Amino acid sequence: MKAKGLLRLGMGIAIALFCVHEVCHQAYRANALPGQTTAEVAAWIKGNPTLSPYSGQTLLVNRTDTPAQRFTFEASVLAPGLAVPSEEPGIVRTERINLFDMINGVTFNRLQESLRSIYGLAIYQDFQQARVIYSYPNPAMVQEARTLTLPLQEALKGELRLGSRFAYWVEFPQPQNGKPIMGKITILLKSDLDKLEAQLRNR
Template sequence: MKSIKLWSVLSLGILLTLGVNRANALPGDTVEMVTSWIAAHPTLRPGIGDGLLVKKSNTGAERFTFQATFLPPGNLGFPTDRRYIRSERISFYDTINGVTPQRLEESLRVIYGPAIYQDYQRSRLVYDYPTSETIDVARRQNRPLIIAQQGKLLLGERFAYWLEVTQTDSGKAYNGQVIIFLREDLDKLETELRDR
């Protein structure tokens, strides 16, 4: 009986610790550490062989993807070091409920816990798009996708964040992503987004 009580107390302590600080592997950590974290994460629960990529789907109309990579976000380049994760992306496709910035923010809180969510909440806005100038140019050049993509780059104390939703003609977004990445990769991504 005493060993059962001790096990219950230990289990509760472990669960409380996991619940309070879920972000045990983040950009900057090793590929092995992040792979283990993904495999043990109660929300992600990858399938066999998923590793750094987790895909879930309820129907063809609702999909969720989580991907950790050793590449910085934005245009593809050559990786300098394949041992460390540089970015982690959460993306949704949902034609039933739609995708909002608030839903993307909530996914940060659920997957990474309060410490990373607070870093995000305290972050400062670096770039918000599309700008009115970009919208004018896109209309003249008949490039509706530029107008449909709405996003922002933020810089926190620990990480940088990129949120983006793609609106339909009706104004509802069915696609969206939030990426948490290393602060040192912010300038590269900001330049690419401004040059679209």
């Protein structure tokens, strides 16, 4: 009985430690986001097991598995959209995930899963529960692109979302024939959302 009791106690401790590790791991993966300093974000990138930056990569991570498959993660002090000088040069304002995959394609679901893999469950849920405030193209934009024979512009789809914690910008081309091979998802400060929406509506 004593041996069984010790075994159960040992298993209980192991399970507790595992749960603590998982909670800490989830929190760790999402502990550097827009609004934090470049030093904090760089340290998070360095220790993030999904990003696994090469030596010398700090705020920009580039990985090329094959010429047909590329991954980029970039943290920037600039707000998304048209570049303007930052009022707080030491603060990260956006973090962007770019995928390029000619073999498997890049879907909306794959972009979401990339977000979850890098940031953990809390940010993934904030994104999923976020309200779509603008999506494109609209019918007028599609017709204009067809009139001007601009297939890439016609195929470009995107949306802006407003979550409880952050705003999100998703964009990927959706060709009429074939599969989409590239896409990006950006986390940005909610205070930068109105300016980005205005730029997208007027471009």
